[in-house]
Amino acid sequence: ETGVTQSPTHLIKTRGQQVTLRCSSQSGHNTVSWYQQALGQGPQFIFQYYREEENGRGNFPPRFSGLQFPNYSSELNVNALELDDSALYLCASSLVWTSGSTDTQYFGPGTRLTVL
Amino acid sequence: GQQLNQSPQSMFIQEGEDVSMNCTSSSIFNTWLWYKQDPGEGPVLLIALYKAGELTSNGRLTAQFGITRKDSFLNISASIPSDVGIYFCAVARFSSNTGKLIFGQGTTLQVKP
Numbered sequence: 228e229t230g231v232t233q234s235p236t237h238l239i240k241t242r243g244q245q246v247t248l249r250c251s252s253q254s255g256h257n258t259v260s261w262y263q264q265a266l267g268q269g270p271q272f273i274f275q276y277y278r279e280e281e282n283g284r285g286n287f288p289p290r291f292s293g294l295q296f297p298n299y300s301s302e303l304n305v306n307a308l309e310l311d312d313s314a315l316y317l318c319a320s321s322l323v324w325t326s327g328s329t330d331t332q333y334f335g336p337g338t339r340l341t342v343l
Numbered sequence: 344g345q346q347l348n349q350s351p352q353s354m355f356i357q358e359g360e361d362v363s364m365n366c367t368s369s370s371i372f373n374t375w376l377w378y379k380q381d382p383g384e385g386p387v388l389l390i391a392l393y394k395a396g397e398l399t400s401n402g403r404l405t406a407q408f409g410i411t412r413k414d415s416f417l418n419i420s421a422s423i424p425s426d427v428g429i430y431f432c433a434v435a436r437f438s439s440n441t442g443k444l445i446f447g448q449g450t451t452l453q454v455k456p
Contacts, residue, residue, distance in 0.1 A: 231385070260444075269347075269431050269446030270386065283443055317385050332444065334378075334385030 230254060231320050231335035239341045240308050248303045248338045252320030258282070259301040260332060261293060264315040276301050277323055305340075313342045346370060349432055349447035356422055357455050364450045365416040366432030374435040375408045375415040376444070381428045389430075390417070422454050 230253035240246050252259050258277045262270035272285035276295035290306040299320070305312055319332040349366045356362060366375070374393055378386035390401050392408035392415060399406055405418045419426055429449040 269449055272443045285443060331388055336385050
């Protein structure tokens with residue numbers, strides 16, 4: 228067990244709705260990355276948050292947005308849900324030192340989102 | 344688009360057999376990682392490789408970072424039923440394990456007792 232927690236475990240939404248997913252990073256970690264994993268595929272990078280700001284983004288539209296809070300926990304928000312957004316959403320936490328050197332990314336168990 | 348090619352896509356082996364899977368890329372990457380994902384769980388890091396030519400072991404697992412920085416392989420010796428799962432290779436462009444990771448499509452391993 229990595230110490231990274233995500234909520235909720237499962238979620239069902241309808242097309243056009245909005246969803247918020249939550250992630251608590253491992254104790255001592257200051258960076259959170261979000262990934263989308265479609266069925267039968269590897270995870271795809273959505274974005275990363277460091278010091279409460281977006282620090283790199285993958286090929287996802289602006290309706291995917293996020294936040295990082297002072298306690299380093301994070302939220303992923305998706306607006307105007309589409310059927311193709313159905314996937315497992317994973318967050319991963321890591322530690323970035325002030326020198327810029329980094330530590331391993333640890334993944335949470337994920338949130339399974341189904342869009343009907 | 345997809346930048347990593349993992350093979351084989353799936354494997355069905357007898358308990359006790361050795362397993363080998365690999366991952367190739369058309370681009371150079373400075374960090375190669377191998378993860379295992381069980382059903383309903385997130386990926387768990389097995390081995391991290393940061394230096395071209397590096398050979399690293401973790402118990403029954405051995406992984407190598409190709410000298411060209413465009414490939415890596417993972418070997419599992421004397422497989423056991425709990426080795427069942429999906430194995431992913433992942434890469435990063437920077438010499439650190441953070442930021443954007445690019446994952447392969449995965450190799451599904453099934454072990455027959």
